[in-house]
Amino acid sequence: NRHKFWETQPVGQFKDVGDSSLPDGPIEPPTPLSEVKQEPYNLPNLYEWITCDINSDEVCTDVYNLLTDNYVEDDENMFRFNYSKEFLRWALRPPGYFKSWHIGVRVKSSKKLVAFITGVPARIRVHDEIVLMAEVNFLCVHKKLRSKRLAPVMIKEVTRRVHLENIWQAAYTAGVVLPTPMSTCQYWHRSLNPKKLIDVGFSKLGARMTMSRTIKLFKLPDSTATPGFRKMELHDVPAVTRLLRNYLSQFIVAPDFDENDVEHWLLPKEDVVDSFLVESPETHEITDFCSFYTLPSSILGNPNHSTLKVAYSYYNVSTKTPLLQLMNDVLIVAKKKDFDVFNALDVMQNETFVKELKFGPGDGKLHYYLYNYRIKHALRSSELGLVLL
Numbered sequence: 001n002r003h004k005f006w007e008t009q010p011v012g013q014f015k016d017v018g019d020s021s022l023p024d025g026p027i028e029p030p031t032p033l034s035e036v037k038q039e040p041y042n043l044p045n046l047y048e049w050i051t052c053d054i055n056s057d058e059v060c061t062d063v064y065n066l067l068t069d070n071y072v073e074d075d076e077n078m079f080r081f082n083y084s085k086e087f088l089r090w091a092l093r094p095p096g097y098f099k100s101w102h103i104g105v106r107v108k109s110s111k112k113l114v115a116f117i118t119g120v121p122a123r124i125r126v127h128d129e130i131v132l133m134a135e136v137n138f139l140c141v142h143k144k145l146r147s148k149r150l151a152p153v154m155i156k157e158v159t160r161r162v163h164l165e166n167i168w169q170a171a172y173t174a175g176v177v178l179p180t181p182m183s184t185c186q187y188w189h190r191s192l193n194p195k196k197l198i199d200v201g202f203s204k205l206g207a208r209m210t211m212s213r214t215i216k217l218f219k220l221p222d223s224t225a226t227p228g229f230r231k232m233e234l235h236d237v238p239a240v241t242r243l244l245r246n247y248l249s250q251f252i253v254a255p256d257f258d259e260n261d262v263e264h265w266l267l268p269k270e271d272v273v274d275s276f277l278v279e280s281p282e283t284h285e286i287t288d289f290c291s292f293y294t295l296p297s298s299i300l301g302n303p304n305h306s307t308l309k310v311a312y313s314y315y316n317v318s319t320k321t322p323l324l325q326l327m328n329d330v331l332i333v334a335k336k337k338d339f340d341v342f343n344a345l346d347v348m349q350n351e352t353f354v355k356e357l358k359f360g361p362g363d364g365k366l367h368y369y370l371y372n373y374r375i376k377h378a379l380r381s382s383e384l385g386l387v388l389l
């Protein structure tokens with residue numbers, strides 16, 4: 001009963017993979033809103049649901065502390081994601097968000113937050129269909145409450161609250177294989193501070209390599225190479241939206257970003273998201289775009305370092321500047337901002353630059369999933385134009 005819960009859900013089931021009689025699209029029809037369960041699912045006696053007002057500093061701090069101590073670790077339990085409070089506020093309040101989709105579980109007596117799950121609304125295009133979805137993220141159960149089957153209840157409760165807003169599909173990622181990945185991505189790391197990465201065990205010194213040789217190997221220029229390369233600003237939103245919409249149209253699954261979405265997700269926000277563009281010095285046309293988000297990791301049990309400063313490739317568009325040169329400029333900027341490593345999934349055209357720019361393959365995979373939406377043939381990662389936080 002490895003997937004006891006997921007076998008009860010409207011997701012592609014392993015037994016159905018390859019059954020081409022099943023059409024792409026929703027697996028179950030919407031339920032009339034009057035038939036959606038009106039009250040929250042039952043929790044074990046000591047616990048209660050709490051809707052988390054992420055605008056409240058106290059609540060945001062409780063969420064931050066729960067995730068800092070109990071969220072996703074790498075396979076060797078050496079690192080743990082350490083999303084900042086400002087990042088959480090950004091990630092959870094996009095245009096049209098619902099406070100009711102920021103769901104916590106706390107101990108009735110102590111009011112201690114012990115579990116969390118979230119959804120945010122997103123318009124996602126699948127082939128030629130624009131589908132309103134919830135992007136579900138930050139599922140976290142306190143380490144001391146694991147194996148109490150709390151996660152299935154959290155998932156059912158966020159699903160119920162999404163249904164109440166008349167949304168019937170969702171998108172999510174996981175490092176584990178569940179029924180059934182829509183795509184499976186490889187992740188890649190580009191060392192920016194190789195000495196620290198080796199000191200903390202993130203990287204290993206290559207065979208027949210010295211530390212000084214390794215530092216030299218990953219050294220980057222002090223300044224970017226592309227004329228007209230600059231930070232994105234508010235007045236660039238219309239041009240970046242046009243550039244990004246056109247670029248994303250080539251992928252089978254991609255967000256359907258409008259100007260409001262671009263303003264929220266891609267305008268630079270210090271220590272949260274960085275975005276740059278190339279404005280042609282001659283024509284002032286915006287020809288290229290690149291971005292990354294900031295997600296540090298706590299380093300577990302290292303005497304000299306407590307945090308790994310990690311940049312995650314977000315959305316990149318090259319129409320005039322070679323993608324290789326654009327991404328090398330992004331690495332130069334990330335190094336200058338003191339990031340230790342730059343991560344990228346092999347989605348979109350990322351595979352075309354990772355090898356050239358000295359990325360090394362990560363030791364895990366990131367699986368993408370859709371809820372209540374069948375895609376008969378799993379996508380190649382290069383057919384995926386969606387990056388989740």
Ligand SMILES: COc1cccc(CC(=N)NC(=O)c2cccnc2OC2CCNCC2)c1
Pocket residue numbers: 072073074075079080081173175187188295297308310312343344345362364366388389
């Ligand atoms: C380096 O510190 C880590 C701390 C926790 C987990 C991992 C490995 C891992 N699971 N990495 C990823 O999932 C990953 C690798 C490359 C790019 N994006 C990623 O995940 C993103 C997107 C999904 N939500 C988490 C952040 C690494």
